[in-house]
Structures are given as C-alpha cells and as structure tokens.
Amino acid sequence: xxxxxxxxxxxxxxxxxxxxxxxxxxxxxxxxxxxxxxxxxxxxxxxxxxxxxxxxxxxxxxxxxxxxxxxxxxxxxxxxxxxxxxxxxxxxxxxxxxxxxxxxxxxxxxxxxxxxxxxxxxxxxxxxxxxxxxxxxxxxxxxxxxxxxxxxxxxxxxxxxxxxxxxxxxxxxxxxxxxxxxxxxxxxxxxxxxxxxxxxxxxxxxxxxxxxxxxxxxxxxxxxxxxxxxxxxxxxxxxxxxxxxxxxxxxxxxxxxxxxxxxxxxxxxxxxxxxxxxxxxxxxxxxxxxxxxxxxxxxxxxxxxxxxxxxxxxxxxxxxxxxxxxxxxxxxxxxxxxxxxxxxxxxxxxxxxxxxxxxxxxxxxxxxxxxxxxxxxxxxxxxxxxxxxxxxxxxxxxxxxxxxxxxxxxxxxxxxxxxxxxxxxxxxxxxxxxxxxxxxxxxxxxxxx
Amino acid sequence: xxxxxxxxxxxxxxxxxxxxxxxxxxxxxxxxxxxxxxxxxxxxxxxxxxxxxxxxxxxxxxxxxxxxxxxxxxxxxxxxxxxxxxxxxxxxxxxxxxxxxxxxxxxxxxxxxxxxxxxxxxxxxxxxxxxxxxxxxxxxxxxxxxxxxxxxxxxxxxxxxxxxxxxxxxxxxxxxxxxxxxxx
Numbered sequence: 001x002x003x004x005x006x007x008x009x010x011x012x013x014x015x016x017x018x019x020x021x022x023x024x025x026x027x028x029x030x031x032x033x034x035x036x037x038x039x040x041x042x043x044x045x046x047x048x049x050x051x052x053x054x055x056x057x058x059x060x061x062x063x064x065x066x067x068x069x070x071x072x073x074x075x076x077x078x079x080x081x082x083x084x085x086x087x088x089x090x091x092x093x094x095x096x097x098x099x100x101x102x103x104x105x106x107x108x109x110x111x112x113x114x115x116x117x118x119x120x121x122x123x124x125x126x127x128x129x130x131x132x133x134x135x136x137x138x139x140x141x142x143x144x145x146x147x148x149x150x151x152x153x154x155x156x157x158x159x160x161x162x163x164x165x166x167x168x169x170x171x172x173x174x175x176x177x178x179x180x181x182x183x184x185x186x187x188x189x190x191x192x193x194x195x196x197x198x199x200x201x202x203x204x205x206x207x208x209x210x211x212x213x214x215x216x217x218x219x220x221x222x223x224x225x226x227x228x229x230x231x232x233x234x235x236x237x238x239x240x241x242x243x244x245x246x247x248x249x250x251x252x253x254x255x256x257x258x259x260x261x262x263x264x265x266x267x268x269x270x271x272x273x274x275x276x277x278x279x280x281x282x283x284x285x286x287x288x289x290x291x292x293x294x295x296x297x298x299x300x301x302x303x304x305x306x307x308x309x310x311x312x313x314x315x316x317x318x319x320x321x322x323x324x325x326x327x328x329x330x331x332x333x334x335x336x337x338x339x340x341x342x343x344x345x346x347x348x349x350x351x352x353x354x355x356x357x358x359x360x361x362x363x364x365x366x367x368x369x370x371x372x373x374x375x376x377x378x379x380x381x382x383x384x385x386x387x388x389x390x391x392x393x394x395x396x397x398x399x400x401x402x403x404x405x406x407x408x409x410x411x412x413x414x415x416x417x418x419x420x421x422x423x424x425x426x427x428x429x430x431x432x433x434x435x436x437x438x439x440x441x442x443x444x445x446x447x448x449x
Numbered sequence: 450x451x452x453x454x455x456x457x458x459x460x461x462x463x464x465x466x467x468x469x470x471x472x473x474x475x476x477x478x479x480x481x482x483x484x485x486x487x488x489x490x491x492x493x494x495x496x497x498x499x500x501x502x503x504x505x506x507x508x509x510x511x512x513x514x515x516x517x518x519x520x521x522x523x524x525x526x527x528x529x530x531x532x533x534x535x536x537x538x539x540x541x542x543x544x545x546x547x548x549x550x551x552x553x554x555x556x557x558x559x560x561x562x563x564x565x566x567x568x569x570x571x572x573x574x575x576x577x578x579x580x581x582x583x584x585x586x587x588x589x590x591x592x593x594x595x596x597x598x599x600x601x602x603x604x605x606x607x608x609x610x611x612x613x614x615x616x617x618x619x620x621x622x623x624x625x626x627x628x629x630x631x632x633x
Contacts, residue, residue: 037452039452040452151535151538152534152535155535159478159479163476165457167457167458167461170454173453173454173457175453192453192457194457195453195456195457195460200479203538203571204571210567211566211567211569212566212567213561213563213566213567213593214559214560214561214565214566214595215553215561215593215594215595218555218559218561218594218595218597219594219595219597233559234555234557234559237557237559238557306453309452315453316453316456343479343482343483344479349476377489379485379488379489381477381481381482381485381507382477383476383477383478383481384505384506385505386504386505386507389485389488389489389504389507390489391488391489391490391491391492392488392491392493392498392499393493393498393499394498394499394500394501395488395499395501395504395507398501398504399504416476416477417477418477418481418482418485420482420485420486420489420490421489422489422490428482428485428486430477430482
C-alpha cells in the first residue's frame with residue numbers, strides 16, 4: 001500500500017441550482033422502467049418532494065455512510081440515534097468526524113456535518129439508546145435503517161416494529177432495513193414486520209461469539225486473549241477493584257490490562273496490549289471502511305426503491321443479501337423463510353375473550369375446553385407477573401394462591417399472557433385478553449391485590 | 450409502500466387472523482416465554498429443588514442439589530441462576546454460592562460446564578444445564594480443572610481425593626483452604 005493508488009473518473013461540473021441538483025436522481029425516479037410496478041409507481045412532482053421521514057440507527061461506521069447516502073439520494077427528513085461519543089479510533093473510517101470532535105456525540109456531529117454539506121436536508125440527532133424511545137416515537141417514521149453493532153439492539157428494534165403493526169392503521173407498518181459488516185463480510189436485509197422473516201427468525205445467521213472453556217482460562221492459557229478473558233471474567237469477579245465494570249472507563253481497562261499482562265508473564269505468553277485488552281473486553285470486530293461502504297450503499301438503494309417504488313426492492317420474494325469478500329467476491333441473495341415458531345413474529349398474540357370475574361382456576365379450566373387452546377396443564381404468565389406455573393413444584397406452591405383470585409385482579413384488559421403446556425411441544429401461545437364484562441372488584445372481605 | 454400494505458392485508462385475510470386490539474398493553478418477552486416453557490417442562494428428581502426469591506421474576510432462581518450417590522452424597526449444594534433477556538441465545542449465568550472442594554468448581558463458585566459457555570446452543574434448555582450440574586457431582590472430571598489442586602488430587606490419588614471431599618463437606622480444611630459445611 002506504499003505506492004500511490006490512481007483514481008480516475010469524470011467529475012461533472014457542479015450544478016448551481018437546486019432544480020438541476022437532483023436531475024439524475026429524478027430520471028431514475030420519474031421514468032418507469034421494465035421492472036417498475038405500474039400499480040404503485042407515482043412519477044408526480046409531489047411524490048418527489050415528499051420523500052418520507054426515515055430513521056437511522058447508529059452513526060458509526062455504517063451510520064456515517066448511510067446518512068451520507070440518504071442525504072445524497074434526496075431523502076429530506078432523517079432522524080439519527082446513537083448513544084456513543086466519538087473516539088480517536090473511529091476517525092479512520094467514520095468520515096463525518098474530525099479530531100476536534102473527539103468526545104462529542106456521534107449523532108449530533110454527524111447530523112450537523114451532513115446538514116451543512118447537503119442543502120435542504122434536515123437531520124434530527126438523538127443522543128440516546130434506541131431503547132430509550134417509545135412506540136409513539138417510532139410511529140412517526142415510514143422506514144427504519146439499522147447500522148448497529150449489536151444483536152441485542154437489533155432484536156429490540158425488530159420486536160418493537162413487529163409489535164407496532166396494527167391492521168387498522170397502514171401507517172403502523174414500517175419496513176426495516178438492516179446492514180451489518182464484519183471484516184470483509186457483510187449483509188443487507190429488508191424486513192416487512194409480521195409479513196416476512198424477521199431478525200429473530202434469522203438469528204441463526206449470526207455465528208455465536210466463540211468462547212473458550214473456563215478451565216482453559218483458569219489453568220492453561222495459551223493465547224494473550226485467554227489472559228485478558230481470565231482478567232475480565234475471573235480476576236475482576238474475585239477482586240472487584242471497582243463496583244461495576246465499565247468497558248468505556250480507561251481506569252477499568254487499565255486494571256484488566258495490568259492483570260492480564262502479569263498473568264501472561266507467568267505463562268510466558270506475549271502479545272497482551274492495552275488495545276487488545278480493549279478489543280477483547282468490548283468484543284470489537286475489525287471494521288473495513290470499504291465493506292461498510294458496500295453494505296451501506298445497498299441498504300440505501302433499497303430504501304430509495306421502497307420509498308419511491310421506482311424499482312422492485314429486496315424484501316418480498318428475496319429478503320437477504322450476503323456479501324463475502326474473504327475469498328475473492330461472493331454474493332448471494334435469497335429468501336430467508338419466516339419461522340412459524342419465531343418467538344417474535346411467528347407467535348403473534350391472539351385475542352382471547354375472558355370474563356374478568358372468573359377466578360384464575362375457572363379460567364384455566366376453561367382453557368382446556370376452548371377449541372383454540374385445548375390445554376391440559378397450562379402454565380400462565382403475564383409480563384412481570386407469574387399467574388400460575390404447574391412446574392417446578394416450588395413455583396407451583398408459590399403461585400397456587402392466585403388460583404382463587406379473580407382474573408381482573410391479576411391482569412388488566414388488553415394485557416398479554418404467555419401460555420405454555422408440555423403437551424404443546426415446541427409451540428406456545430400468546431393471548432391478548434379482552435374482557436367481556438365489567439370487572440367488579442371484590443368487596444372488602446375479598447383478597448387485596 | 451402502499452403495495453406492501455395491500456399485500457399485508459391479503460396475507461391477514463388468508464390467515465384469517467385477528468386484528469390487533471386498539472390500545473397496546475404489557476407484552477410477554479421472548480426470553481420470558483422461553484424460560485416459562487423450559488420451567489414447565491422441567492422434570493426434577495427428588496434430589497433437586499428450585500426456589501424463586503420472587504415468583505414474578507422467573508429469570509432469577511436458586512437450585513439446590515442433594516446428590517444421593519457418588520462422592521458428594523449427603524451434601525446440599527446451592528446454585529444461583531441468572532438469565533438475561535438474551536436467553537436462549539446467551540446461556541444462563543450459573544454460580545455455586547458455597548465455597549466447595551470440586552475440580553470443576555473454583556473457590557469463587559465459577560462452574561466449568563461446557564454447555565454453560567463454549568458449547569451452549571439455543572436448542573439446549575434449562576433441563577440440560579440442571580442435568581449437567583448434577584452430573585458434575587456424580588462424576589467430577591479431572592480433565593477440565595477449574596480448581597487445579599482438586600483436579601490433581603483426583604487424578605493422582607482417587608482415595609485421597611475422596612477423603613478430601615468428605616472432610617471439606619464437613620467444613621474442614623484441605624491444603625490450607627477451609628471449606629463451607631455443606632452436609633445435610
């Protein structure tokens with residue numbers, strides 16, 4: 001890489017007016033092609049100026065690319081959420097940030113940069129976790145694009161968008177576009193919540209993080225990573241130098257680094273460094289700027305097509321594009337099937353009419369008789385509340401007093417319950433309770449909740 | 450977008466599914482539903498008991514094992530289970546709350562059981578872990594040592610190891626380490 005790289009290309013003269021600025025984009029958007037679906041294609045000026053409100057998660061490696069691409073594809077109203085602040089190590093690929101921005105909020109700096117660079121786009125930054133926002137917040141978007149680095153955050157937004165879908169309200173339906181990269185590999189996928197395979201259905205596409213047996217860490221470490229993991233899992237727990245490990249606190253990482261270094265010396269292992277310690281503890285995956293660019297570009301093109309109907313997009317028949325640059329280039333686009341037993345989208349809560357004045361015992365007996373349930377030994381829980389568990393014995397005894405309580409005392413109208421039964425095998429049920437009559441609270445001699 | 454929605458409506462009609470009820474209320478999370486399912490399928494033998502400090506929080510519970518055979522017969526061993534919202538994609542965190550003499554459990558209560566770490570898979574369930582824990586007491590294993598000295602004792606001198614187990618279970622001292630009394 002020490003020799004200069006030649007980049008050639010034609011640079012068009014910059015256009016001075018707003019009208020010509022989007023001319024090339026409009027050619028694509030306003031002229032229907034052989035693949036354009038005539039039922040939904042709208043070439044009008046109104047459709048062009050009304051590009052939808054879009055939400056981007058993450059303003060990191062992928063997020064920077066996505067924001068830039070969206071702004072340059074004519075999207076006008078964008079929100080971006082990222083809880084992170086800018087670190088020196090981000091600057092090699094997260095090109096919206098400069099040295100002077102280190103320590104600032106990624107979302108805020110990225111929004112400001114793109115707004116300044118691309119006239120007419122409005123980007124609203126949110127410097128918080130995606131989980132801090134509620135359903136009302138997510139209702140305002142038409143499309144969601146994720147450039148996230150964690151599976152947990154992806155699962156959260158996925159189940160939130162699936163839950164949002166309300167058949168009485170077309171606006172509750174929000175396609176989710178998800179990009180992810182790891183070294184030379186990456187994927188883009190489009191999810192139509194409740195309609196097509198969701199992130200939870202596709203969880204087995206993520207290779208689990210390789211773990212080393214605890215006894216290897218404890219007795220025969222062979223690699224610098226083993227020493228760091230030992231310091232992270234065992235030495236920290238034993239010595240508790242600080243009340244809670246904060247991966248972003250340099251003092252904490254330094255403590256782990258010194259512990260790991262001492263242990264490595266004991267076993268004649270070399271290679272423990274501060275940055276490796278940080279990498280192992282924070283599970284940092286090597287990011288390559290160009291892979292981010294490829295994946296972000298494909299995500300944004302799908303967003304453009306979904307928003308404009310200019311061409312068919314990923315999502316319906318095929319919904320997953322994998323890209324691997326590990327061995328030359330290989331890409332494959334396929335349909336990931338929806339799973340019937342997916343705990344998020346395969347198992348939507350069904351409505352269940354129930355009289356809140358029944359006791360829990362009577363309700364459970366009625367479940368056995370209902371054609372839609374036919375359960376012999378159902379165990380029932382609501383969110384944060386165990387109503388009745390048939391097993392294990394200690395839990396059965398603890399929850400048995402609930403059997404005499406009224407359903408209305410235990411749950412509210414519209415609450416969801418999870419019902420499991422060993423006779424069901426892999427399937428379990430979720431029901432949304434609909435009270436068929438007014439709940440009459442028991443007199444003072446009744447059970448207090 | 451309109452097109453997708455009309456496809457959605459058609460799918461809904463085909464499935465003859467219910468429309469969502471207006472207001473949104475509390476939902477059951479996937480992790481909780483899975484734990485509920487695992488618990489309701491649990492078939493515990495008389496040597497094992499669970500205890501839930503808060504029955505409404507099924508993601509946190511204690512397990513007591515009282516082996517009725519093997520070298521640890523007559524002991525009562527306590528473990529805590531802490532399950533995250535990422536279950537079953539992440540294994541539960543299991544710890545022994547007592548200081549015991551065991552080749553696969555260290556003095557801090559960390560447990561070396563393959564399915565708790567490197568071999569965990571979402572298809573495994575709580576029952577598999579509980580059976581695995583019980584097995585550690587029936588067949589302590591010197592080749593995956595977490596307490597190196599105990600493993601060395603087991604490997605080199607099985608009778609001596611047995612004596613050490615007995616005296617540690619009674620609250621005695623083995624090689625300058627005093628253990629907790631765990632006899633019933």
